[in-house]
Amino acid sequence: MGDKPPGFLGSQSWIGCFEASLCLAHFGGPTGRLCHVPRGTGLQGELERLYSHFSEGGGPIMVGGDADARAKALLGVCLEPDKEAYVLVLDPHCWGAPANAGELQAAGWVSWQKVTTAFDSNSFYNLCLTSPHSEKQPSLWD
Amino acid sequence: MTSSSNVQMASQPENQEHQLTMRARILGTHKGHSLLSYKVTMTTDPFLPARTILSVPESTPFTEVLKFAAEAKVPAATTAIVTNDGIGINPTQTAGNVFLKHGSELPIIPRDRVGSC
Numbered sequence: 001m002g003d004k005p006p007g008f009l010g011s012q013s014w015i016g017c018f019e020a021s022l023c024l025a026h027f028g029g030p031t032g033r034l035c036h037v038p039r040g041t042g043l044q045g046e047l048e049r050l051y052s053h054f055s056e057g058g059g060p061i062m063v064g065g066d067a068d069a070r071a072k073a074l075l076g077v078c079l080e081p082d083k084e085a086y087v088l089v090l091d092p093h094c095w096g097a098p099a100n101a102g103e104l105q106a107a108g109w110v111s112w113q114k115v116t117t118a119f120d121s122n123s124f125y126n127l128c129l130t131s132p133h134s135e136k137q138p139s140l141w142d
Numbered sequence: 143m144t145s146s147s148n149v150q151m152a153s154q155p156e157n158q159e160h161q162l163t164m165r166a167r168i169l170g171t172h173k174g175h176s177l178l179s180y181k182v183t184m185t186t187d188p189f190l191p192a193r194t195i196l197s198v199p200e201s202t203p204f205t206e207v208l209k210f211a212a213e214a215k216v217p218a219a220t221t222a223i224v225t226n227d228g229i230g231i232n233p234t235q236t237a238g239n240v241f242l243k244h245g246s247e248l249p250i251i252p253r254d255r256v257g258s259c
Binding site: 126 | 161222224227228229230232233234249251252253254255256257
């Protein structure tokens, strides 16, 4: 793709949601739209957008950051008036073929977490919101 | 490629991230090719003095424009440009291509990392 220098292949250099979004576009995967959450703001301001994303059929959301670079993906959001918000977090290190959702939860690969716990206000985050192609994806390569 | 720096910058709390936008406009044409002008401004207040101004031919690789943003104290290797609706822009395109396809105001975001050691 040319985004990285020649020595990048085989290195242990970092990649994140931005690179993932370029790959999705390059290999014809789902659309990956980036949402930047600035340091110090937390995820509270984006919860309505994330709720709409999932309720309208959006796919998993990849999460990357700097101070908090723990790999995680969001599979859902739970919002209730006057109550703390929760996000359904998948640890993408999960491997194998679990028999059912209960097995995933029991092993800790998927869990509901408080937004204030799952996200560090000292970190910025980039979220990559995936969704199926509805129309021709904007071309980034011409 | 010409550039100049404006040393006036708005003050901001130390722990708060600068939110920046790359703003482009066509300056004119020379021998049939457009000359583009770029400036990096604060997203929340575009009328504050621009941090840096750069003029380039449209054929300039956008990677060079991104490097210029480093003059605005934004590291080029860890910086990304996206469209206003969140589509990541591969910086290997020409500046003219990016301007034509994605418009004149492009948010600058830091590149993130996924996965801890």
